[in-house]
Amino acid sequence: xxxxxxxxxxxxxxxxxxxxxxxxxxxxxxxxxxxxxxxxxxxxxxxxxxxxxxxxxxxxxxxxxxxxxxxxxxxxxxxxxxxxxxxxxxxxxxxxxxxxxxxxxxxxxxxx
Amino acid sequence: xxxxxxxxxxxxxxxxxxxxxxxxxxxxxxxxxxxxxxxxxxxxxxxxxxxxxxxxxxxxxxxxxxxxxxxxxxxxxxxxxxxxxxxxxxxxxxxxxxxxxxxxxxxxxxxxxxxx
Numbered sequence: 001x002x003x004x005x006x007x008x009x010x011x012x013x014x015x016x017x018x019x020x021x022x023x024x025x026x027x028x029x030x031x032x033x034x035x036x037x038x039x040x041x042x043x044x045x046x047x048x049x050x051x052x053x054x055x056x057x058x059x060x061x062x063x064x065x066x067x068x069x070x071x072x073x074x075x076x077x078x079x080x081x082x083x084x085x086x087x088x089x090x091x092x093x094x095x096x097x098x099x100x101x102x103x104x105x106x107x108x109x110x111x112x
Numbered sequence: 113x114x115x116x117x118x119x120x121x122x123x124x125x126x127x128x129x130x131x132x133x134x135x136x137x138x139x140x141x142x143x144x145x146x147x148x149x150x151x152x153x154x155x156x157x158x159x160x161x162x163x164x165x166x167x168x169x170x171x172x173x174x175x176x177x178x179x180x181x182x183x184x185x186x187x188x189x190x191x192x193x194x195x196x197x198x199x200x201x202x203x204x205x206x207x208x209x210x211x212x213x214x215x216x217x218x219x220x221x222x223x224x225x226x227x228x
Contacts, residue, residue, distance in 0.1 A: 033216065042118070042205045042219040043156070050214060088155060090217075098144060098209065100217060102155045 006089050006103025013079055014111050021106040022073040023089035031092035032065050032072040033100070038085045046087075047074070069094070079110050114210045115139050118220035125196055126228050133191045133223045135162075135206030141186035142208035146217065147179070150203045162189040196227040 006023045013019060023032070031050055035043035047058050049065035049072060056063055063074045072091075076083055089103040115138040125131050135145055143164045148156040160181055161169040168181035178200075180192040189208075193200055203224055207217040 031214075031216075035219070040203075040222070040224070042116075042222040045216065045218060048214065048216050092215075098215070099146070099158060099161065104155045 004089055004091055004101050004103040006106060008106060009104070010107040010109070012109045012111065015079060015081060017079055019076040019079055019083070019108060020073060021087060021089075022071060023091070023103045024071040025091065025101075026070065028069040028094045029091035029101075030069075030094050032063070033090040033092075034061075034063050034072070034074045035088045035090060036085050037088060037105075043088055076108075079108075081110050081112055084108060084110050113139055114208075114216070114218040116206065116208045116218050116220040118206055118223050120223060121221060122224045122226075124226045124228065127197055128195055130192055130194045131196055131225060133193075133204055133206075133225075135189045135191070135208065135220050137187045137208040137210075137218075140208070140210050140212060142189075143186060143211065144209045145183060145189040146207045146209075147181065147189070147191050148205045148207065150205060150222075156205060159191075164189075193225065196225070198227045201225055201227045 004023045033048050034046045037043045047063040052069050053067050054065040060077045086105045086107050088105045090100040117136045119134045145162040147159045150156050159174045162181045162183040164183045170176045183189045205222040207219045
């Protein structure tokens, strides 16, 4: 089946540093989504991308939908302690399927 | 907005009993909702797609008689774990597809099920 390769698996950074994580696939996706999940909570949508090449920002977060439709990245600038959590990429494959394919997540730790 | 709620947030039950989990889209209608299961330190695993007015579509390996899904209205889907066993203990999360424009999925806060 289709898979998303998300990296890195975990990151340990200092407060104020910038962070970058990405997802790649061998398949084409129509939509890329980035979610953040806190412990014991459901994923919260951060950014949704619908067009190849699209670059979208949400505060300190910026994400891009790769031109090839096979990858996406998420950047977080000037990290703060509340950025701690697990970040998941998710994609909706081409072909009209309504199901999402999820990456395995990037666990972010921010040291004050 | 697009808010999805789940109830209960936590439930503890005895082996052999059934547990019902509700998923509601609070400010939009959703003909399609999804049920996921998440094991510790793992990603979300899709269990089934819930369709309003029709039968749910289950993923391979998910027992439909074990995990009963009912999508009774455009804002409510329920997941019933029947004859629960300790191995059913998990974090169950639903999502609802917002069909007002982009079909983006919004997630509920999750339900922690513990079967004793």
